[in-house]
Amino acid sequence: MDERSALAMLSTALPGAGDDAAVVGDLAITTDMLHERSDFPAGTTRETAGWRAVGASLSDLAAMGADATCAVAVYAAPAFEEAELSAFVRGASEVCERVDAEYVGGDLDEHTEFTTATTAVGHVEDPIYRDGAAPGDAVCVTGELGRTAAGLRKFAADDAEAGNDLFRFTPRVAAGRALRGHTSAMMDSSDGLARSLHQLAEASDCGFEIEWDRLPVHPAVDAVADDEADRRECAAHVGEDFELVFTTPDPAAAVAAVEATGTDATVIGEATESGVVADGDALPDRGYTHGEH
Amino acid sequence: MDERSALAMLSTALPGAGDDAAVVGDLAITTDMLHERSDFPAGTTRETAGWRAVGASLSDLAAMGADATCAVAVYAAPAFEEAELSAFVRGASEVCERVDAEYVGGDLDEHTEFTTATTAVGHVEDPIYRDGAAPGDAVCVTGELGRTAAGLRKFAADDAEAGNDLFRFTPRVAAGRALRGHTSAMMDSSDGLARSLHQLAEASDCGFEIEWDRLPVHPAVDAVADDEADRRECAAHVGEDFELVFTTPDPAAAVAAVEATGTDATVIGEATESGVVADGDALPDRGYTHGEH
Numbered sequence: 001m002d003e004r005s006a007l008a009m010l011s012t013a014l015p016g017a018g019d020d021a022a023v024v025g026d027l028a029i030t031t032d033m034l035h036e037r038s039d040f041p042a043g044t045t046r047e048t049a050g051w052r053a054v055g056a057s058l059s060d061l062a063a064m065g066a067d068a069t070c071a072v073a074v075y076a077a078p079a080f081e082e083a084e085l086s087a088f089v090r091g092a093s094e095v096c097e098r099v100d101a102e103y104v105g106g107d108l109d110e111h112t113e114f115t116t117a118t119t120a121v122g123h124v125e126d127p128i129y130r131d132g133a134a135p136g137d138a139v140c141v142t143g144e145l146g147r148t149a150a151g152l153r154k155f156a157a158d159d160a161e162a163g164n165d166l167f168r169f170t171p172r173v174a175a176g177r178a179l180r181g182h183t184s185a186m187m188d189s190s191d192g193l194a195r196s197l198h199q200l201a202e203a204s205d206c207g208f209e210i211e212w213d214r215l216p217v218h219p220a221v222d223a224v225a226d227d228e229a230d231r232r233e234c235a236a237h238v239g240e241d242f243e244l245v246f247t248t249p250d251p252a253a254a255v256a257a258v259e260a261t262g263t264d265a266t267v268i269g270e271a272t273e274s275g276v277v278a279d280g281d282a283l284p285d286r287g288y289t290h291g292e293h
Numbered sequence: 294m295d296e297r298s299a300l301a302m303l304s305t306a307l308p309g310a311g312d313d314a315a316v317v318g319d320l321a322i323t324t325d326m327l328h329e330r331s332d333f334p335a336g337t338t339r340e341t342a343g344w345r346a347v348g349a350s351l352s353d354l355a356a357m358g359a360d361a362t363c364a365v366a367v368y369a370a371p372a373f374e375e376a377e378l379s380a381f382v383r384g385a386s387e388v389c390e391r392v393d394a395e396y397v398g399g400d401l402d403e404h405t406e407f408t409t410a411t412t413a414v415g416h417v418e419d420p421i422y423r424d425g426a427a428p429g430d431a432v433c434v435t436g437e438l439g440r441t442a443a444g445l446r447k448f449a450a451d452d453a454e455a456g457n458d459l460f461r462f463t464p465r466v467a468a469g470r471a472l473r474g475h476t477s478a479m480m481d482s483s484d485g486l487a488r489s490l491h492q493l494a495e496a497s498d499c500g501f502e503i504e505w506d507r508l509p510v511h512p513a514v515d516a517v518a519d520d521e522a523d524r525r526e527c528a529a530h531v532g533e534d535f536e537l538v539f540t541t542p543d544p545a546a547a548v549a550a551v552e553a554t555g556t557d558a559t560v561i562g563e564a565t566e567s568g569v570v571a572d573g574d575a576l577p578d579r580g581y582t583h584g585e586h
Binding site: 030107 | 294295296298299300302303304306307310311315317318320322323324325326328362363365366367369372373374375378379382386395396397398399400401402403404405408410412414
């Protein structure tokens with residue numbers, strides 16, 4: 001059974017699963033595991049790893065419209081180096097501070113490869129699910145796309161400082177909270193814009209038509225992309241930008257609500273009856289395979 | 294840095310860490326990682342693994358006097374076999390049902406070795422910490438000790454059915470809730486009674502004197518133990534029984550409160566000024582090393 005089939009099986013077996021985070025009463029909860037080989041390019045500091053791993057879970061809370069209360073992590077490594085462990089805790093604590101959450105530690109484990117499992121918990125009254133988009137809604141993204149793609153290029157070019165800087169993102173918790181009452185469907189872009197659109201389309205039984213020129217592409221992408229095709233690959237397929245992808249019947253109000261939190265939001269197209277297309281061409285349901293994962 | 298030093302460093306860096314679970318507002322949260330080689334003997338079913346891994350996190354909530362709201366798990370394995378994954382989910386769901394919590398799934402991850410990272414969250418108003426024991430308090434345990442030790446012997450003797458049965462324990466959430474207002478300090482016995490007593494002694498700046506004859510030893514231990522020394526090893530050092538170890542100035546009331554939930558509680562000795570002794574002899578601060586861990 002491949003991972004997608006297994007996830008589908010789980011979301012059938014467990015009614016709470018299948019969205020960015022599970023909702024139980026007024027709590028939203030989400031968990032993720034990341035590995036050194038597949039998720040952290042050579043040059044990633046443990047501070048960035050802690051930031052990014054915890055940030056990925058906080059982003060799942062944001063995608064539900066939840067606030068972020070706290071996060072924990074298991075830190076598993078072949079050895080516990082004080083400087084590395086302190087750096088991990090510093091990064092995890094800093095990303096929590098960015099979204100008014102508290103990092104409260106977790107567990108240590110001996111393991112052959114540096115691995116971390118993070119969990120974030122928040123409160124939510126009216127969760128925003130993936131299944132409410134309707135034809136005619138505008139589809140929007142927060143922030144800019146391609147930041148992680150540019151970071152990966154920087155790591156590959158041995159510019160670890162720039163790579164680490166691009167890899168430390170701010171989870172869109174404030175934007176997600178501001179969008180409550182303004183969105184019909186939402187998720188985060190952790191698997192890339194293209195896969196997010198396909199997942200929203202499947203959950204909402206609709207389609208999407210976007211325009212390449214409307215995508216807000218991170219300025220760092222322009223410095224690393226070979227050509228326009230490569231620029232689009234970075235913006236739509238590489239993923240792990242942890243921006244919010246959402247639909248809304250009232251884009252002016254939704255964009256204004258996000259901008260009031262200090263984050264940009266951009267209309268990139270609209271929901272249709274079926275199919276996911278960009279400038280009239282089918283947009284493949286394809287992400288990016290990191291490392292050996 | 295060894296794991297104990299690293300944990301000490303973390304509890305200094307993170308005020309919320311260092312007890313069985315972290316407390317943030319009215320939430321208690323705890324996370325653990327378990328591995329096939331070190332934590333699950335050959336013969337452990339995936340149902341038992343799911344039960345036990347999630348149960349270990351639920352036990353940490355019990356040790357704070359918290360209720361149990363929900364749990365999540367990352368299931369990491371070389372391949373996703375539908376039968377194994379379903380069994381894991383069944384075990385995780387069943388142990389949650391035992392304590393009125395909801396298992397809401399989590400994440401899947403490809404990994405060389407079967408590994409699971411579990412997180413449990415509950416609500417707590419007046420958390421019970423490890424640091425409140427005072428000389429003269431009675432020290433007590435819930436249930437019976439040595440259940441896991443007996444299970445390990447069963448697995449080693451190729452009696453996987455008995456091993457799996459002994460490995461599926463009920464987390465003491467109801468007992469922990471009932472003990473609020475009756476205890477001065479509490480933790481669970483995941484590292485064994487001896488280490489739990491040393492950890493309570495260190496946190497509370499006191500000592501303990503227990504009597505071997507008072508320990509409630511699981512009947513399965515008598516069937517597998519070679520002699521009295523081995524029986525004591527099983528009851529006090531092997532650990533992972535996930536019972537509650539607590540102190541109380543009023544043992545009659547505390548024991549009655551636990552028994553009202555359908556679980557036994559037994560006074561095994563009392564808190565003293567210093568030192569951890571059993572029948573007058575020093576009780577070593579020693580657990581048990583499982584497998585290659």
